[in-house]
Amino acid sequence: xxxxxxxxxxxxxxxxxxxxxxxxxxxxxxxxxxxxxxxxxxxxxxxxxxxxxxxxxxxxxxxxxxxxxxxxxxxxxxxxxxxxxxxxxxxxxxxxxxxxxxxxxxxxxxxxxxxxxxxxxxxxxxxxxxxxxxxxxxxxxxxxxxxxxxxxxxxxxxxxxxxxxxxxxxxxxxxxxxxxxxxxxxxxxxxxxxxxxxxxxxxxxxxxxxxxxxxxxxxxxxxxxxxxxxxxxxxxxxxxxxxxx
Ligand code: KIV
Numbered sequence: 148x149x150x151x152x153x154x155x156x157x158x159x160x161x162x163x164x165x166x167x168x169x170x171x172x173x174x175x176x177x178x179x180x181x182x183x184x185x186x187x188x189x190x191x192x193x194x195x196x197x198x199x200x201x202x203x204x205x206x207x208x209x210x211x212x213x214x215x216x217x218x219x220x221x222x223x224x225x226x227x228x229x230x231x232x233x234x235x236x237x238x239x240x241x242x243x244x245x246x247x248x249x250x251x252x253x254x255x256x257x258x259x260x261x262x263x264x265x266x267x268x269x270x271x272x273x274x275x276x277x278x279x280x281x282x283x284x285x286x287x288x289x290x291x292x293x294x295x296x297x298x299x300x301x302x303x304x305x306x307x308x309x310x311x312x313x314x315x316x317x318x319x320x321x322x323x324x325x326x327x328x329x330x331x332x333x334x335x336x337x338x339x340x341x342x343x344x345x346x347x348x349x350x351x352x353x354x355x356x357x358x359x360x361x362x363x364x365x366x367x368x369x370x371x372x373x374x375x376x377x378x379x380x381x382x383x384x385x386x387x388x389x390x391x392x
């Protein structure tokens with residue numbers, strides 16, 4: 148809960164001013180922990196709003212937790228637009244971030260810009276998130292240059308789980324850890340305003356966090372990140388095909 152949030156007589160959240168990218172930057176500078184939670188529809192978006200969470204992520208994990216796909220890869224831009232619009236109707240105060248689905252941004256920066264603009268224009272997104280490190284730097288630069296805020300995502304990148312051999316912790320060897328640091332620096336340099344670190348040993352995530360000048364948002368990456376993100380269905384125990392660590 149950020150300082151601008153008010154509480155009612157019973158302690159429940161009653162009103163809150165809009166969280167913007169400036170709020171996130173200010174929280175980071177003040178060392179305040181940043182909270183992010185996923186939502187996939189109108190009611191789950193309302194829950195994120197009412198809980199006083201800072202950022203709401205329409206994550207492509209909804210492919211698995213809400214649509215029952217085996218992975219995030221089959222999700223289309225049209226499906227994601229539909230979900231993002233619904234979340235946006237229920238989630239007013241948190242800063243709204245949406246994942247670019249697999250296949251919508253990798254081929255060229257132009258395709259990535261086109262997909263990003265659709266989410267801003269047609270689904271009320273306020274930022275996009277995309278998976279990848281150094282190889283995505285040029286794309287992140289193009290998207291941020293036209294005024295769309297970008298959240299990076301490195302470590303376990305579920306869209307590449309086939310190449311990674313499953314949902315596995317990344318950065319366990321010194322070489323992999325060094326590569327993760329270079330990925331984080333490249334994504335920051337390209338203009339990302341914050342970076343999700345997924346399934347990374349806590350010491351490595353803490354080191355990367357210290358080396359960056361933008362916030363890190365961890366999931367399975369220890370307590371030393373600038374903030375934490377949770378998949379709402381996991382947090383509420385609503386997804387039981389497997390239990391993330
Ligand atoms: O899709 C998602 O829910 C995510 C989180 C795991 C960060 O990307």
